[in-house]
Amino acid sequence: MEELFTYYDMFATKGVEYLIIIVFLIVILAFWKFVNMKPF
Amino acid sequence: MNRKLIFFLVSIAYLILISYGLYSVYTVEATLRVKEPPKIKPENKIAIARTEIFGKLERPQVIFNHGKHEEAFKKEGCNTCHPEKDGQILFDFPKTVKKKGKTAVMNAYHDQCIDCHKKSSSENKKTGPVNCGDCHKEKEKAIQVKYPVFEFDFYVHDKHVKKLKEKIGKDDCGLCHHSYDINEEDETLALVYEKGTEESCYYCHEFGKKRGPELTAITTVAAKKGLDIRSASHQQCLNCHLKYKEEYLKKGEKEACPTECSKCHTGKYRTVAELEKIVRPDRDQKDKPFIDIENSKMKGVTFDHKSHEANSKTCRSCHHETLNACDTCHSLTGKPEGNGINVANAYHHVFSEHSCAGCHNKKKEEKKCAGCHHFIPAMDVETMNPKKETCTACHSGKKDQIAMPKPLSTAGLNKDKVKKEVEIKVLEKEFEPSKFPHLDIIDKLVKVSNDSKMATYFHGNLQTLCEGCHHRSIAQAEAQKDTPPNCKNCHMTAYDGQNLNRTRLLSAYHRQCMGCHDKMGIEKGSSVRFKEGDRCGTCHKKKVGGPTEITHIKNQNVAKQNKNNILNVWRPK
Amino acid sequence: MAGEKLETVEIVKEKDESPNIKNLGDFWNFLKKELIPRGNIGTPFNVISLPIMLLGYVFIVLRLAYGLGKPVTNLNQEYPWGLWIGFDVVTGVAFAGGAYVLCFIVYVLRAEKYHPIIRATVLNGFLAYLFYAGAIVLDIGRWWNIYNPMVGNNFGVNAVMFLVAWHFFLYMIAALIEFSPTIAEWLGMKRLRKILGAMTLGAVIFGITLSTLHQSGLGALMMMAKSKIHPLWFTEFIPILYFVSSIFAGLSLVIFEGSISHKVFGPQIDEEHHKSYDDIVIGLARICAVAMFGYFFLKAILLVHEHALPYLNSTMGFWYLFEVIGFVLVPCFMFVSGAQQKNLSTIKFAAILTMLGIILNRLNYTFIAYNWFVPLSEKYWPAPMELIITASIILTEIWAFRWMVNRMPVLRKPPAWAIEKH
């Protein structure tokens, strides 16, 4: 009579997280270059 | 210089953002619980969402004003929008869907609506919108349009029977009732009508929860034709109504043969009492069938079918959609048709609406019964060794005769044994003893019992009523004792250390009395009363040294006792 | 220290002969001599700060007399922790993080470039702990029991608070040891100076470990408030977030504080330090930027990880975005561009933004996004007395800082005898 049992996928977000990591790895390269650019 | 200016502006911007943000965050109202989508009165409107086809909608649903269109197309007739098949209008929409699939249906909708609107606007008539936003209104997104189910009760049934009779001169139930011959090869001839085999529409036209090979076969056919209960009944009723509407209008009977949604789906339902006088449809059922399952252990039951007809709104409420006798589907061991429920449970299952026991339990929940009965656990075949009388009440084994016990009366009561008024002094420290009008209550109960036929039949004798409060007290034993069956005979004043769950006297009284008052809806002395703040007073008259004074005294004691204990000293705010 | 009065900056010429202290008597005289204020007293800073401080001390007495509740603080049953924990302790400690980061860079990684500011930073960190973390004594309801986590027989070893308390205590000692050579130089205790100097590396490493743990520990305190903190802020990784944010929080405070003390104590600072200073700040800016960049992505991942995306489109959501973008991403890039164009003002501005962001972040955890769903009537905001007490604590710390800087070789070169190569 109470709420039904629903399956809660605790790993639902993993895929996106990995995507973010990939993005991060790419961006960090650019960022690192940017940071260590010779001051003008 | 320039940069300084920029910094200044940026910091100003940040300041504003922070202060505004803080303000809005502090004044945010909690969004912990979701709120109900608003319902509107369905004034012949229809919410077109068709989520069963479209799934999640890209645009808000359309609230379609059916009434208006009906008005507009009086002359043209329903078939302007609704498809027609061999003289019968099928009340679904759109008229023609080219092929399957979401987009096809969507286009069909748009074409049919918008084309018509365009057309009539080109004929510069007053017409509906053609732009998306005018039909798919964002503000109507969450609105729910729910039509209450129409109940084709005995009153309506009877009316139809009479009307049709005076139309065709004889009563021909075949106009509505039919059954489907699954073995018939020729589809067109499959629908047959045979007198005395009428069923409820739900029997074939409600899908899903059907049992038995034959019936499932039939329902699948019905499903293939898309004749679920909704469309089937609309088709059946409305076509007929449309046919006769005109001539009734000529006669000036405006109300006859309604076709607007809200005329049938009123949401008003007749009560059993209102329907009591109506003659029930005759399907040559017996008045007092003798139910006797062969080679069953119990004696047969003579069942007063007639009085039960009068006390139920539809045949379906006992017979499921089929109007067969119970034992056609429920055998001693249970068959697939009967959902595997054996005959014993079919009659005695406590929580079913269709079984005797279940229905009677529902009755016991009614105000006037619940007072006593909500304390008495529901009894079914699983109850261990019930009293003999309990079974024989129904299982008399006497064919065609029902021994109706005579109504109860308090005449025979021994007035000096049965107190007129009982004084309860359990709380006399705080209150005056509360007076319990013993005899009046008995009289009241007797009256209640006598008013109901069912109660009269099952209560049998006065002792039964006593057991409502004096539960577990055996009449014979009480007769020999000279002390009355006091509550304190069993319920001790203190807690039972061994069994903390045993009810002690204090709670026995409160729960018994207040429970009964609650259930019987007697405001006075029920816990509902606590709303008005008038609490103990109703039963316990105040006395000096009552709660208020006690509170005061105790408060001083606590204060005193706290004085000499610095760490525990309590300072009022 | 509250008693002593301020001097404007005035050149203190190198003390080549430092006091030689034989016994307590000498020390006492020396201290008395040192405690005497120097230079003029009526500077605007003093005129403003002194009354505030004194008022603060009065209020502190009030708080001890009348308990925590109104009128002193606005704390209520819904919000057990307010400004004193949220700002003084949690944020203050985060700002003190600069000490351990720089120690790591200088003593562990031997980036000598940052050596000139290490003493000031360590001193700053030490004082921050002493005063801000000391403020916890005010906030603790039953302060007379404060020794219980250290002495007695019921240690709640399972409690995060227990760790934090001990780490505070130990880290203060570690920081003191790190700083102690300076004091020794001030007192001219040559032998002691040697011993203490030898102890530095050990103290540093111990200190860094402790900092790692209690910086994150402060976050871990909030772990059991799961049902109260808004899902956007609550994650199982709060400790890590706190640790990472403490890195750039501390460094940006170092930048900020450095820029001020370079104005105020300018004359004490020798030439080459002055020259190298810009370079140092730029370097710090770079470190900050990278740390913040990482922090931002951590936030992004956690946002997804906690299934918190749906909340973004709400008032709290916007507040969250404002915090993450406005106070992490923006300053991050300001730092970088500032470093590019060797433009200190940009960097300083970014530093200020970052510090603001940290304050907001910590306050979010303690009372803004905490119990966010209670009605406005039960919400908490700092009471005036609370604010003044906080202000007075900070000011006191600044006074102490200034006093020590002016007396001890913090910014100026240590006495000749003390310069040893490491």
Next chain:
Amino acid sequence: MDRRNFLKIIGSGVAGAATGNLLTPGRTLAKEGTSAKELYGILVDTTRCIGCRRCELGCAEVNGLPIPDISESKNENLLKTIRKTSDAQYTIINRYETEKGTIFVPKRCMHCNQPGCVAACLVKAMRKRPSGHVTWDLNCIGCRLCMISCPFDIPKFEYNKAMPRIQKCNLCYDRYNNGVLPACVEVCPTQALMFGSRRQILDEGKRRIAANPDKYIEHIYGEYEVGGTSHLYISSVPFEQIGFRKDLGTVAYPEYSTGFLYAVPFIFVLWPIVMLGMNRATKKSKEDEGHHEEKGKH
């Protein structure tokens, strides 16, 4: 009781530190069945409570709190608002209007099997007694982390006292030691409260639900919530309608802090090693570093 424990603490003093109190982790690992002692608690049947507020009276009397005025007139206004337990009231009764009519709900400490407040306390002032009572002691330093860590907002702090205490229901621990029922249970006129071992009250709750399935909803609040509580509720309406949070989850609250706590020793071992290593590694690359500085300069 406070004083007694207080003296005990003073008495044992520092010497007690060695008595293994340190060595054994403080968290109570109370599992029914496995331990000879059982957790005790109260089963609250919200369908029986009639909102007479006698429990508030009894509780206040026993615990030396201000006696609430439970007379009719007062009651009315009080019950209009949904109240919370306060530093002057360990237990309160709230009134909710639901689909099944008026329902009165007594609220007090849930006495979790794994209490957040206990896990949060750095001086073991909050303690989960072997008998299941969660009690507060005078060695508390008043950091109020227990208030933050309690999923039910039960511990309350006396803000307006120079010598404040944390105030919360302790299930009448001292009465329990004297073999007396908790005050609220003692005075309840309808036995809406049933005291007993958690096993008993859980069984009883299930029995009642099974006996009248259409009266109760099939859920015992506290059976699994926050890892199980010794204070159980059964109700005729879904619990969110009578002011219970359904989003607390079934994880014991201390579990949330374990992640950090378990990491601490490892970091204490690893960090020094790693940093010593770094320090050693950077030693050689001296001139290299100088080189860097050259770069930085121009």
